[in-house]
Amino acid sequence: MNLSRLRTPLVGVVMGSDSDLPVVKQALDLLEEFQVPYEARILSAHRSPDAVADWARALAERGMRVVIAAAGGAAHLAGVVAGHTPLPVIALPIRGKALDGLDALLAMVQMPPGVPVAAVAIDGARNAALLAVQILATADPDLSGRLDAFRRQQSAAVLEKDARLRRLGVQGYLEGSPS
Numbered sequence: 001m002n003l004s005r006l007r008t009p010l011v012g013v014v015m016g017s018d019s020d021l022p023v024v025k026q027a028l029d030l031l032e033e034f035q036v037p038y039e040a041r042i043l044s045a046h047r048s049p050d051a052v053a054d055w056a057r058a059l060a061e062r063g064m065r066v067v068i069a070a071a072g073g074a075a076h077l078a079g080v081v082a083g084h085t086p087l088p089v090i091a092l093p094i095r096g097k098a099l100d101g102l103d104a105l106l107a108m109v110q111m112p113p114g115v116p117v118a119a120v121a122i123d124g125a126r127n128a129a130l131l132a133v134q135i136l137a138t139a140d141p142d143l144s145g146r147l148d149a150f151r152r153q154q155s156a157a158v159l160e161k162d163a164r165l166r167r168l169g170v171q172g173y174l175e176g177s178p179s
């Protein structure tokens with residue numbers, strides 16, 4: 001089955017505040033690149049706890065397959081969502097002003113046994129979306145093909161840089177001589 005051909009959202013993307021949106025946007029852009037339908041919401045585990053619970057509880061029934069939950073500071077959003085849904089939850093820690101995002105990262109990874117979340121790097125929005133795509137691709141041959149093409153392109157870009165470095169040497173490479 002090619003899930004991503006369905007136009008109903010497959011990825012629920014939730015963030016604790018609109019101040020998270022500039023980082024989260026990178027995840028949304030990647031989902032669009034892979035033509036994966038998503039729903040983006042601003043819901044706070046602390047400021048709107050009932051709305052978070054209602055949203056999270058309904059996800060599976062609505063046909064969603066995976067969740068990305070982004071928050072900074074005392075980042076409880078991903079864990080709370082995970083407590084309300086059987087779907088896999090990817091936690092995206094957002095860099096805050098005080099502790100550079102370490103607070104959010106630690107809050108997200110230190111989940112109690114029994115309710116896991118998969119945490120990506122601080123501000124690692126593209127990886128959060130890629131992981132969501134990889135989860136969906138296990139049941140979607142079309143998406144799996146797009147993921148293969150993405151990986152091939154990524155490898156080709158590295159090999160091109162390597163060939164350029166060997167051709168030009170370090171100084172030439174850094175000076176940006178034409179390839």
Ligand code: RP5
Pocket residue numbers: 015016017018019020044070071072073074094096
């Ligand atoms: C968290 O608090 C949000 O996810 C955000 O990263 C942080 C600050 O929120 P604002 O004060 O900018 O709304 O819950």
